[in-house]
Amino acid sequence: MRTSLRGNHAALARWDGRAGTYAPGAATFCTVPAVPDPADWAGLARLLGPGGLADMFSCPAAPPADWEPVFTLEGRQMVRPDGDIGRASAGGFDGSAGRPPVPDGPEGPRVVELGAADVPEMLGLVALTAPGPFGPRTHRLGTYLGVRDGGRLVAMAGERLRPPGWTEISAVCTAPGARGRGYAGLLVGTLAARITARGERPFLHVVEENAAAIALYERLGFALRARVVFRGFRVP
Structure with a gap:
C-alpha cells in the first residue's frame, strides 16, 4: 500500500x-x-x-x-498466474460460477464504466452488500465497472491498491435480488483482462471466513499468495 x-x-x-x-x-x-x-x-x-x-x-x-x-x-491475498485469463468470464458469489450470466438484453448483460455521477448508487449498493471499505471518493482509485438491470445498478467491482506492476480488484458486490446471474464473475473477469492487457497482474484480498468468495476466485484462476491479517485501531 x-x-x-x-x-x-x-x-x-x-x-x-x-x-x-x-x-x-x-x-x-x-x-x-x-x-x-x-x-x-x-x-x-x-x-x-x-x-x-x-x-x-x-x-x-x-x-x-x-x-x-x-x-x-x-484473510488471504490471491493472485492470478501470468496469462491465466481464460476462466474469468462466468460466476458469482452465490453459487453461479461455471454458468454463463443470465441475459438481460439481446447480447446478455452489458458492463458499464462507473464514475462520479454514479457514486450515490454505488454507495447504496455498498450499504446493501457490505463488500468492505468504500467511500464517496473510492471510485477515484481506479476503474470501476457495473451492471445495470432496468437502469438500476445491481453489481459492481473496481480497482483499489495499485503498487508498481500490480492492480487490486475490490468492492466486488451484487444486490441480493440480482444474485445467481454470474455478474460478480463477469465483472472480476473483465477487470482482470483489462489489468493484464496493460501489462500488470491482478490480485485481490478476501477474509478467510468468506468461503463462497474464495471458491469463486479460485474458479476464476486466482490462487493463494499469502495469508494476511486485517487490523483496525481507534486513535485516542
Whole structure:
C-alpha cells in the first residue's frame, strides 16, 4: 500500500513524516514503516485526528497501547498466474460460477464504466452488500465497472491498491435480488483482462471466513499468495 500512496495514488495521499494515509472518503488504509518509532505513530495520529480509524491492513507493527483495537480479521491475498485469463468470464458469489450470466438484453448483460455521477448508487449498493471499505471518493482509485438491470445498478467491482506492476480488484458486490446471474464473475473477469492487457497482474484480498468468495476466485484462476491479517485501531 505504501508504494500505491507514493506512486499511482500520490494525488490522494496524505503524509506526516513517514506516516501516510489516503484522503478522507477515498480509503481508510494507513501506513507506517516496517519498524515504526513513536514519531511515526504520532504522525499518523495527527493525520487521522482523535477517534480516527487506523486501518492497518496487513501491517505487523503494534500501535501504542492506548490505541483501541476495533477489528482483527484473518484473510488471504490471491493472485492470478501470468496469462491465466481464460476462466474469468462466468460466476458469482452465490453459487453461479461455471454458468454463463443470465441475459438481460439481446447480447446478455452489458458492463458499464462507473464514475462520479454514479457514486450515490454505488454507495447504496455498498450499504446493501457490505463488500468492505468504500467511500464517496473510492471510485477515484481506479476503474470501476457495473451492471445495470432496468437502469438500476445491481453489481459492481473496481480497482483499489495499485503498487508498481500490480492492480487490486475490490468492492466486488451484487444486490441480493440480482444474485445467481454470474455478474460478480463477469465483472472480476473483465477487470482482470483489462489489468493484464496493460501489462500488470491482478490480485485481490478476501477474509478467510468468506468461503463462497474464495471458491469463486479460485474458479476464476486466482490462487493463494499469502495469508494476511486485517487490523483496525481507534486513535485516542
